Amino acid sequence: MSELVERSGVPRATVKFYLREGLLPAGVASGPTQATYDETHLHRLRLVRVLVQVAGLSLAQVRRVVDAVEDTDADRYEALGRALGALPPHGAPDDPGLPRARAALESLGQVFDPAYPATAQLERALAGLEEAGIPLDGDRLRSYAAHVRGLAEDEVAAVEDAAGEPSVEAAVLGTVLHEPLILALRRLAHQDVTHGRGMA
Amino acid sequence: MSELVERSGVPRATVKFYLREGLLPAGVASGPTQATYDETHLHRLRLVRVLVQVAGLSLAQVRRVVDAVEDTDADRYEALGRALGALPPHGAPDDPGLPRARAALESLGQVFDPAYPATAQLERALAGLEEAGIPLDGDRLRSYAAHVRGLAEDEVAAVEDAAGEPSVEAAVLGTVLHEPLILALRRLAHQDVTHGRGMA
Numbered sequence: 001m002s003e004l005v006e007r008s009g010v011p012r013a014t015v016k017f018y019l020r021e022g023l024l025p026a027g028v029a030s031g032p033t034q035a036t037y038d039e040t041h042l043h044r045l046r047l048v049r050v051l052v053q054v055a056g057l058s059l060a061q062v063r064r065v066v067d068a069v070e071d072t073d074a075d076r077y078e079a080l081g082r083a084l085g086a087l088p089p090h091g092a093p094d095d096p097g098l099p100r101a102r103a104a105l106e107s108l109g110q111v112f113d114p115a116y117p118a119t120a121q122l123e124r125a126l127a128g129l130e131e132a133g134i135p136l137d138g139d140r141l142r143s144y145a146a147h148v149r150g151l152a153e154d155e156v157a158a159v160e161d162a163a164g165e166p167s168v169e170a171a172v173l174g175t176v177l178h179e180p181l182i183l184a185l186r187r188l189a190h191q192d193v194t195h196g197r198g199m200a
Numbered sequence: 201m202s203e204l205v206e207r208s209g210v211p212r213a214t215v216k217f218y219l220r221e222g223l224l225p226a227g228v229a230s231g232p233t234q235a236t237y238d239e240t241h242l243h244r245l246r247l248v249r250v251l252v253q254v255a256g257l258s259l260a261q262v263r264r265v266v267d268a269v270e271d272t273d274a275d276r277y278e279a280l281g282r283a284l285g286a287l288p289p290h291g292a293p294d295d296p297g298l299p300r301a302r303a304a305l306e307s308l309g310q311v312f313d314p315a316y317p318a319t320a321q322l323e324r325a326l327a328g329l330e331e332a333g334i335p336l337d338g339d340r341l342r343s344y345a346a347h348v349r350g351l352a353e354d355e356v357a358a359v360e361d362a363a364g365e366p367s368v369e370a371a372v373l374g375t376v377l378h379e380p381l382i383l384a385l386r387r388l389a390h391q392d393v394t395h396g397r398g399m400a
Binding site: 009042043046049050054077080081084089105110111113116117118119121122124125126128129131132133134136140143144145147148149150151152153154155156158166170171173174175177178179180181182183184185186187188189190191192193194195 | 209242243246247249250254277280281284289305310311313316317318319321322324325326328329331332333334336340343344345347348349350351352353354355356358366370371373374375377378379380381382383384385386387388389390391392393394395
């Protein structure tokens, strides 16, 4: 346990709390008051920490993710869908029929699944652009979708193992931790693209 | 004023507050108690609304953006840099030297400007990945940067007028409102890329 606390940087009381809550599997008993923890525990601890501190999930939401990670009987892609569905942003769009998201995804030839949380997220983003008086036209939508798809293909490939199976844990961490990376790189690319045209 | 309230959907009391705070320019007096508002006012009102409600800016931060939009004497790219610098996320990285961001941007051959807020945003994103035990390697960084740059080039072109000058207002709205769009499309692209491999 001491090594786990030291290597993860997570306080002992927090590690014990996660153990009690079942978010971290118990160690292997190595004596009456001792247990051994391995790399699996360290990885799980980091996952739970990122979900709580970066993604801001509640314990119930963390449990949904952890359950999907541990559910090795399930198809890996089905488990992945469940885990990603537990991640924020949550929030209901004004129109439950998701008309903007449906039209956008159909025009792109992509899967339209109203139950997938990112579909409602797209609906809210498109509605926000309309409200601001700058609705997204079809050309801009296709431009965004094409660039983002290239990125997503590389990301999916990066979380698949040699057998083509995805690591649910790696996919969840990547979804949460790569979002701020992408947004930062985008603003820096704006700066770089306009550099030399006067922008500092 | 009634038309402005109706077309923008912003309550009259809020419009008056923005006028008093100088975030919305005064209308042109058309009588002792009447003023006329035009499209400029409607656009400004939508901008202020998005900055307050979507981006969560304080009034002082909104004023920095509005000042940059109104500063027509300034180079447009310089004004744009100032306006974008007022947008969240804010927050200081652990190491003010921004060593991770510097190394990343230098390896990409991009501008490294420690005073530009997105540079600190990149530093925090890279440090977060390290802490989670999944640091970004050079290949992944180049992959992200290449896809995001293609997207950023299209976005910069979309906010430039015929003379190649950027609209600061359009760039600010796009930065705030296109972020949720990009994140939603990315998650949907993950779903679409893995569709048929079992993921719902």
